[in-house]
Amino acid sequence: MLGKFTIIFVILYAAKEVSAIVFKDCGSVSGKVLSLNVSGCTVEPCIFYSETNETLNATYISSVNASAPTTFVTGIIGGVPIPFPAEKNTCVNQTKCPIKAGQQSTFTITVDVLKSYPHISLLVKAEVRDDNGKDIMCFVFPAEIKPKP
DSSP: OHHHHHHHHHHHHHHHHSOBOOOEEOOOSSEEEEEEEETTOSSSSEEEETTEEEEEEEEEEESSOBSSOEEEEEEEETTEEEEOOOOSBTTTTTSOSSBOTTOEEEEEEEEEEOTTSOSOEEEEEEEEEOTTSOEEEEEEEEEEEEOOO
16 A cells, blocks of 8 residues: 555656646747646746756647757747757757657757846747748747746
């Protein structure tokens, strides 16, 4: 009986630590975002602490083939997009390439929350663009950067 309780507790704890959050599609043209998980985020806005890494994990379906997709991650502060330093080549540790039309895929990226970032509320926007520069997927969600506890 204790073993079953332990397994249930571990499953519930894991679900608490990584759960799907509400996001807004911000212009997916060549695909569709199915779900988004952000490490440690169970309520919105997602809290990002300075000097940590936050992992974004999205499930999507592309409607086009893409052999050289590109990634863009920005923080939108007061309506102004500010790029996060992130690998632009989507095929480097972010998704399996080539991306195939009609196939469900996973996109994962880890964003460094630098100590130098101001402690503010923002929107986090991530895009994966196809070989023609059109968004396979684009999502945006609210976040807040706070000092490391």
